[in-house]
Amino acid sequence: MQLPPFEYIRPTSLGHALELLAAPGGRAAALAGGTDLVIAMRQRLSTPAVVVGIGALPELKSFEVAEDGGLRIGAGCTLTFLAEHPVVRERHPSLAAAIRSVGSRHVRNTATLGGNLNLPTRCWYTNQSEDWRRARPPCFKTNGDICYVIRSAKECFALNSADSATALLTLGARLTIASASGSRELPLAEFYRNDGLAPTTLGPGELVTAVHVPAHRDRTAFIKIAPRTGLDYGLATIAAAVTGSNRKVTSVRLVVGSIVSWPAPLPGPARIIEEGGLTGEAIEAAAEAARGDLGEVTNLYSSSGYKRRLVRALVRRALEDIRRQKLPAREAA
Amino acid sequence: MKKQFIRLTVNGDTREIAVAPNQALVEVIRDQFGLTGTKRGCTSGSCGVCTVNGAPGEAVLSCLELAIEWDGRSLTTIESVEQNGQLSPLQQAFWELGAVQCGFCTPGLIMSAKALLDANPAADAEAINEALAGAICRCTGHIKVKEAVARAVEVMAAANAVKEGSDGAQG
Numbered sequence: 001m002q003l004p005p006f007e008y009i010r011p012t013s014l015g016h017a018l019e020l021l022a023a024p025g026g027r028a029a030a031l032a033g034g035t036d037l038v039i040a041m042r043q044r045l046s047t048p049a050v051v052v053g054i055g056a057l058p059e060l061k062s063f064e065v066a067e068d069g070g071l072r073i074g075a076g077c078t079l080t081f082l083a084e085h086p087v088v089r090e091r092h093p094s095l096a097a098a099i100r101s102v103g104s105r106h107v108r109n110t111a112t113l114g115g116n117l118n119l120p121t122r123c124w125y126t127n128q129s130e131d132w133r134r135a136r137p138p139c140f141k142t143n144g145d146i147c148y149v150i151r152s153a154k155e156c157f158a159l160n161s162a163d164s165a166t167a168l169l170t171l172g173a174r175l176t177i178a179s180a181s182g183s184r185e186l187p188l189a190e191f192y193r194n195d196g197l198a199p200t201t202l203g204p205g206e207l208v209t210a211v212h213v214p215a216h217r218d219r220t221a222f223i224k225i226a227p228r229t230g231l232d233y234g235l236a237t238i239a240a241a242v243t244g245s246n247r248k249v250t251s252v253r254l255v256v257g258s259i260v261s262w263p264a265p266l267p268g269p270a271r272i273i274e275e276g277g278l279t280g281e282a283i284e285a286a287a288e289a290a291r292g293d294l295g296e297v298t299n300l301y302s303s304s305g306y307k308r309r310l311v312r313a314l315v316r317r318a319l320e321d322i323r324r325q326k327l328p329a330r331e332a333a
Numbered sequence: 334m335k336k337q338f339i340r341l342t343v344n345g346d347t348r349e350i351a352v353a354p355n356q357a358l359v360e361v362i363r364d365q366f367g368l369t370g371t372k373r374g375c376t377s378g379s380c381g382v383c384t385v386n387g388a389p390g391e392a393v394l395s396c397l398e399l400a401i402e403w404d405g406r407s408l409t410t411i412e413s414v415e416q417n418g419q420l421s422p423l424q425q426a427f428w429e430l431g432a433v434q435c436g437f438c439t440p441g442l443i444m445s446a447k448a449l450l451d452a453n454p455a456a457d458a459e460a461i462n463e464a465l466a467g468a469i470c471r472c473t474g475h476i477k478v479k480e481a482v483a484r485a486v487e488v489m490a491a492a493n494a495v496k497e498g499s500d501g502a503q504g
């Protein structure tokens with residue numbers, strides 16, 4: 001499949017890139033690693049007039065470790081760089097595991113963290129070649145007025161499958177977002193929406209420039225169930241983080257991915273563990289309670305019943321895994 | 334859509350070529366450098382037959398790269414792996430162990446494995462699995478391929494041991 005025509009501009013600085021993206025009409029697109037956007041352009045899901053190559057901008061490549069182990073990650077860092085970085089692996093193992101689960105080694109070598117967080121939502125009826133799609137009228141996601149996943153629906157159910165997002169959410173990450181008119185900080189938890197058509201709150205002309213991961217002494221887990229261990233998007237993923245000991249749990253964060261249109265937090269099951277501790281009984285109750293927080297689960301990519309069972313199993317497995325982990329040493333160093 | 338001149342080095346051969354923004358790297362390698370060992374398959378990142386090496390140790394999918402972003406950069410392809418008519422240990426192992434059937438995937442598998450071994454000459458089974466997961470073979474079933482890469486690791490280690498031994502004797 002040939003790429004559609006477009007102008008290509010390599011900006012000289014981040015400021016220059018933001019100016020280019022601010023151009024009226026919104027026909028400019030940022031290309032970071034391009035592992036998603038190039039395919040989207042081939043499939044005519046994205047047909048920008050101007051492609052702004054942000055992949056080589058040094059401002060987006062920075063990687064800083066605070067003394068306490070917190071991170072400031074430039075959005076342009078590649079997934080391979082992050083998955084192999086000793087501080088990410090040792091201090092933030094669930095993040096390293098989530099990043100390492102993206103695509104293949106080949107993909108991760110060029111894919112960036114900023115691109116992963118901004119991965120468009122995906123759907124079986126949309127992420128296909130233009131010819132494939134042309135066989136039926138367009139759906140909500142391609143400017144039509146029907147959803148093929150749920151025929152009676154008035155909204156789009158495309159899935160959010162950005163693997164790094166689940167882990168980063170459980171770690172309380174924050175984003176720096178910049179545009180030609182300034183920059184702002186935002187908790188990652190306020191970045192996503194459960195909306196297949198508008199899955200993030202990123203405004204036109206804005207870029208994610210950095211991801212801040214606070215230091216923590218949580219026990220964490222990340223698990224991905226996919227048809228193949230390498231290369232595939234998840235059928236379901238989970239990231240979990242637990243503060244405190246098995247008996248005295250002070251805080252629990254659970255987020256599942258690839259199930260609905262956002263990385264979905266599971267506050268209900270988390271509360272059960274916070275109240276009951278990490279016991280076999282509480283874990284069982286938390287797993288059972290998971291479906292209550294998911295909202296509408298569709299048959300997209302696999303049946304809804306199977307997905308609910310996967311989520312139940314993942315909640316159980318992640319919490320059992322954490323229950324077996326030793327408490328991290330008192331000293332952060 | 335204006336073409337732009339880029340300076341690209343493939344296997345040590347530096348050329349100034351005009352590329353359109355919408356040309357993928359794989360097209361430039363095949364159609365402008367005339368190096369057809371690098372294959373065009375799925376063009377969507379999921380088969381690995383277009384794999385070339387950017388920096389040593391870095392497998393790159395040339396179907397997902399815009400050629401225009403490669404101005405001033407260099408890469409190597411399967412054509413650079415054989416030296417003076419001698420197969421590399423990896424190629425030799427693929428041949429001896431029957432890790433090649435129709436051969437369409439082979440350049441991509443060799444370049445994927447070469448990236449791994451350039452960075453990690455003592456790669457273990459897990460590292461080999463990770464490096465090859467993005468390169469698909471529809472004929473061999475992958476077992477022979479993994480055995481071949483593991484064999485190349487052994488052969489290269491043995492050759493290095495001999496070399497170090499003789500270096501030591503001379504020194």
Ligand SMILES: Cc1cc2nc3c(=O)[nH]c(=O)nc-3n(C[C@H](O)[C@H](O)[C@H](O)COP(=O)(O)OP(=O)(O)OC[C@H]3O[C@@H](n4cnc5c(N)ncnc54)[C@H](O)[C@@H]3O)c2cc1C
Nearest residue numbers: 032033034035036037103111112114115116118163208378
């Ligand atoms: C075979 C294959 C398998 C894959 N498997 C997975 C998987 O398992 N899990 C997964 O999560 N992803 C997967 N992906 C998708 C993709 O490779 C990753 O999400 C990757 O991290 C995207 O990063 P990128 O830099 O290549 O993004 P690009 O393709 O450059 O960009 C993706 C989108 O993000 C926008 N963008 C990029 N950077 C920024 C920024 N800094 N600020 C704002 N917007 C930005 C772009 O404009 C574009 O819309 C897979 C891709 C392939 C080809």
Ligand code: FES
Nearest residue numbers: 374375376381396
């Ligand atoms: S052609 Fe590049 S991965 Fe298939």
Ligand code: FES
Nearest residue numbers: 434436470471472
């Ligand atoms: S040998 Fe035929 S695809 Fe691998």
